[in-house]
């Protein structure tokens with residue numbers, strides 16, 4: 001059967017994804033001993049998230065929230081069509097995958113925000129906003145920061161599980177498109193509508209500004 005190569009992910013979305021993966025691993029590996037690197041990775045992640053929100057509003061079509069966030073009815077329909085094998089192919093996240101995308105983005109955001117207020121046991125190392133709050137509260141937040149990381153780990157395992165499921169049961173490789181941007185469909189599928197370059201420039205500026213501001217504890221001067 002002939003397959004049509006179709007562009008599904010734009011460069012910025014792919015770069016966002018792999019940079020996020022690398023930075024989360026860096027934050028994880030440096031959480032105990034190398035707080036400066038740990039915080040730096042966190043600021044960069046916050047910048048990436050700010051970029052992704054912008055890109056979800058103004059980026060390429062498959063990255064847009066309005067194109068993949070769907071209500072419960074659409075998810076139910078997708079599930080029953082998948083079971084019957086009648087779900088159509090489409091570029092971008094499917095209605096169910098969209099839920100995990102939102103959960104992953106939301107939990108990473110929570111992780112970073114809690115980190116900004118967290119402090120270690122001795123009060124030596126903390127996030128840039130930890131000095132503005134009570135020590136006990138900052139310690140409590142540090143506990144939540146650890147807890148939310150356990151949740152994030154669980155969600156990433158599910159994320160990888162879903163990808164393995166698609167590879168094994170559906171014989172669909174989702175990873176290669178996240179690297180090359182191109183996916184092969186059996187039929188004709190409307191592909192990515194890219195965003196103009198100026199939107200990328202604005203998004204990068206927003207990401208850099210947010211990451212930098214966070215590193216200064218959102219203080220002027």
Ligand code: HEM
Pocket residue numbers: 024027028031032038039041042043045108111112113114115116117118119120121125126127128142143145146149
């Ligand atoms: C996605 C990004 C992040 C991840 C995955 C992450 C992960 C973690 C983990 C797993 C710990 C617990 C280490 C332990 O076992 O004691 C930790 C501690 C900590 N993190 Fe993060 N973190 C992130 C972002 C941040 C940010 C942005 C900040 C602040 C700018 C921050 C500040 C801290 C502090 C101060 C601690 C020490 C808390 C303590 O000793 O109890 N983290 N982080």
Ligand code: HEM
Pocket residue numbers: 013016017020021024025052063092093094097101104105108156159163174175176178
């Ligand atoms: C820290 C670990 C990870 C996090 C937080 C994460 C997060 C995400 C997010 C937020 C998206 C949505 C992309 C977007 O629209 O912006 C996504 C998609 C995706 N991720 Fe990950 N990811 C992680 C690890 C991985 C790894 C290790 C792989 C590959 C082995 C992977 C493969 C994919 C693929 C293939 C998609 C596209 C799924 C689709 O076709 O709908 N991810 N990931």
